[in-house]
Amino acid sequence: MTTPVVQARGIVKRYGHVTAIDHSDFELRAGEVLAVIGDNGAGKSSIVKAICGATIPDEGEILIEGKPVKFSSPIEARDMGIEIVYQNLALSPALSIADNMFTGREIRKKGWMGKILRMLDKPAMEKFARDKLTELGLMTVQSIKQPVETLSGGQRQGVAVARAAAFASKFIIMDEPTAALGVKESRKVLELIQDVRARGIPIILISHNMPHVFEVADRIHIHRLGKRLCTIDPKDYTMSDAVAFMTGAKEPPAQDAA
Amino acid sequence: MSDTTTPASKGQDFEQTLDQSDTQVASFETDQHTVLERIQHLLHNNPTLVPVIVLVISLIAFGLIAGGKFFSAFNLSLILQQVSIIGILAAAQSLIIITAGIDLSVAAIMVLMSVVMGNLAVFAGVPSGLAILVGLAGGVGAGVMNGWFITRIKLPPFITTLGTWSIFYALLLWLSGAQSIRGQDIDTNAPFLKFFGAAFNIGGARITLSALLMIVVFIVLWFMLNKTAWGRHVYAIGDDKEAADLSGIRTDRTLLSVYGLAGFVCALGGWASIGRVGSISPQSFYEGNLDSITAVVIGGISLFGGRGSIMGALFGALIVGVFRSGLRLSGVDVLWQVFAIGWLIIIAVAIDQWIRRVSA
Numbered sequence: 375m376t377t378p379v380v381q382a383r384g385i386v387k388r389y390g391h392v393t394a395i396d397h398s399d400f401e402l403r404a405g406e407v408l409a410v411i412g413d414n415g416a417g418k419s420s421i422v423k424a425i426c427g428a429t430i431p432d433e434g435e436i437l438i439e440g441k442p443v444k445f446s447s448p449i450e451a452r453d454m455g456i457e458i459v460y461q462n463l464a465l466s467p468a469l470s471i472a473d474n475m476f477t478g479r480e481i482r483k484k485g486w487m488g489k490i491l492r493m494l495d496k497p498a499m500e501k502f503a504r505d506k507l508t509e510l511g512l513m514t515v516q517s518i519k520q521p522v523e524t525l526s527g528g529q530r531q532g533v534a535v536a537r538a539a540a541f542a543s544k545f546i547i548m549d550e551p552t553a554a555l556g557v558k559e560s561r562k563v564l565e566l567i568q569d570v571r572a573r574g575i576p577i578i579l580i581s582h583n584m585p586h587v588f589e590v591a592d593r594i595h596i597h598r599l600g601k602r603l604c605t606i607d608p609k610d611y612t613m614s615d616a617v618a619f620m621t622g623a624k625e626p627p628a629q630d631a632a
Numbered sequence: 633m634s635d636t637t638t639p640a641s642k643g644q645d646f647e648q649t650l651d652q653s654d655t656q657v658a659s660f661e662t663d664q665h666t667v668l669e670r671i672q673h674l675l676h677n678n679p680t681l682v683p684v685i686v687l688v689i690s691l692i693a694f695g696l697i698a699g700g701k702f703f704s705a706f707n708l709s710l711i712l713q714q715v716s717i718i719g720i721l722a723a724a725q726s727l728i729i730i731t732a733g734i735d736l737s738v739a740a741i742m743v744l745m746s747v748v749m750g751n752l753a754v755f756a757g758v759p760s761g762l763a764i765l766v767g768l769a770g771g772v773g774a775g776v777m778n779g780w781f782i783t784r785i786k787l788p789p790f791i792t793t794l795g796t797w798s799i800f801y802a803l804l805l806w807l808s809g810a811q812s813i814r815g816q817d818i819d820t821n822a823p824f825l826k827f828f829g830a831a832f833n834i835g836g837a838r839i840t841l842s843a844l845l846m847i848v849v850f851i852v853l854w855f856m857l858n859k860t861a862w863g864r865h866v867y868a869i870g871d872d873k874e875a876a877d878l879s880g881i882r883t884d885r886t887l888l889s890v891y892g893l894a895g896f897v898c899a900l901g902g903w904a905s906i907g908r909v910g911s912i913s914p915q916s917f918y919e920g921n922l923d924s925i926t927a928v929v930i931g932g933i934s935l936f937g938g939r940g941s942i943m944g945a946l947f948g949a950l951i952v953g954v955f956r957s958g959l960r961l962s963g964v965d966v967l968w969q970v971f972a973i974g975w976l977i978i979i980a981v982a983i984d985q986w987i988r989r990v991s992a
Binding site: 448449452458460462463464465466467468469473474477478479480482491492493494 | 860865
């Protein structure tokens, strides 16, 4: 078996008397969609935040492609090719689609205009943004220069996913990507997830929506009481099994179920 | 992974009918745009259009009311001259307001630094060039101080600059001994301080260097805000600071640079004000803080941050100048000038709110 993309062992995070992560393990394999599910307060976002550097764990080790890492911020993780699609999308509504795709990693013009005047190469950025959106079948917007606030919820999600897909070389974390969307728009995002996976980029999908999880996930990481309860293959279990495991209504299978 | 070669899956049972669903996107009678809606859209895409239109209309209106003396090259260049210092302050203020902040200390920084320059060059015998450099550096320092309180101590910009306004004002009274530095003393000891007071004539128009400086400041800042990554970050921070943070912008560092740059522009305004006024008075420009905010707001820059072009503030400053000059030449009492500008502010903010309500 190839080295997992992410391997975390014995992660602990305490906030005062509260233990958010309690000696939890985590594993993301190459090319897969791994769904992370769990009840509210189970700590599923905490464990994912620990992996991308948004919180710094007190104990435990994280290996990315076999190499131990210690991120102190999501920006460091991003520099390594780890992209996050936040639930609130982290887009600037008044800026254009192209500007938003390049926030924090703009392309400068070549020559003295870029070096001395630090001038942006807007045509190059717009072309790149248009290409990426077309690749993902999202070029339904009229203009790449239009502000993000004029887009629908699904289109905005599309821009955020396209941004992640364009720059991710290791993996993408998506936090509740369908939570705020309608049926049609959710479908589009699920197709996007499958598209991105087809390019070989693994995805960590945090979601409450069982039908969506069971549809796109290759494996499901069930989080309960601050640690990984088990990992299951969605083909072997039903949605009610998964819900039973995560709420503690049913004993989980052995750790290596999937 | 095998399903990646087949077309995307059909999804859940309840979604099977999606294929037959209406392919039209919810349109809400889009082709029934009223004229008002079209205007709203146009303004939303070009926020500087409002002040431009207002400027043109007020020029025409005052030209009709006050006649030829208003439209003379001399009077128009006089307006430019009169707004130059407030215009430079408004440029600094725009930077701050675009980040969703506000700076009540801009005029205090400006006057303080002009006093620093004057004291050094006129009384301490420091070469003028060096005195000016110290003043400009002091402006950066004062701005960074504001920025430090705002980014490190996490104080709201309003409170921070309300405090530093008093602090800088007290300092400038102390440094100047509440005394003006007379024009003759500047002329004999440090004429270079009055550099921006120099003027040249083109066909009846009298253009001062301070007016040119104002225009250059606006062009440089416009370039920085619109053509560099730094500028995009400034807008992103004003738009949604949290989102800017998450998308990898070092927001605190950027904010600090914005306040430092604003301080520098204020100090530059301080140098220009010596030439414009002819002397250095600690009492001058006491209302400059509010006048700069007035120009920014009339210029269509949103007080909520992230929206508007810095060029709007230039037009805003010009509109105020045109109103003042036009009403004066029409023989209207000064109090009605103040009255009119009050209404301009309220109308400008109302239009901003109306434009922001635009949807898709």
